[in-house]
Amino acid sequence: DQQVKQNSPSLSVQEGRISILNCDYTNSMFDYFLWYKKYPAEGPTFLISISSIKDKNEDGRFTVFLNKSAKHLSLHIVPSQPGDSAVYFCAASADDKIIFGKGTRLHILP
């Protein structure tokens, strides 16, 4: 039973355009959400997070949107750059639980 779903295993986006990565969750107890980025042969690195009391958080080119009623969050990257090519993991957490999605591989095309 997947509590955190990233339904797109991969996504290709033209350089300079917007990349939108999606994540759905099923457990309404989750109240803090994070996005991590992972390059091959490296550990994941934290990108951006959002608390359930907010619906948007922005950090430079990265914006995370949270729709609690739909149990959906998305990560927007604009403009997309070649260095953004990586696997992106969505994570949802509650008091003593953190669940990661399966990841979405983002390819930025020249």
Add this chain to the structure above:
Amino acid sequence: DVKVTQSSRYLVKRTGEKVFLECVQDMDHENMFWYRQDPGLGLRLIYFSYDVKMKEKGDIPEGYSVSREKKERFSLILESASTNQTSMYLCASSVTLRGIRDTQYFGPGTRLTVL
């Protein structure tokens, strides 16, 4: 700059061997975590620890144990390695302000192959 190091990048072991994976963090973080990453399954939490000598089971603790004798070091132990434990193992640490919700800092990973 937070640094999380793992003792080996690549490890090959035989079925039935006892395997130790070591993780050290240098930022005095309270929390440490062990995950495994498998294709199509993402990151799955094996065990985590909030403090020295404390441990909590994650989602897939079966076949694993952990040890946290010092704050900076968190070891993952495979008592009797099996082929289905072939995986990428990732260690992480975080400060304690929000516990498991905190930003986690990951090590580079250990790719373990069990033959």
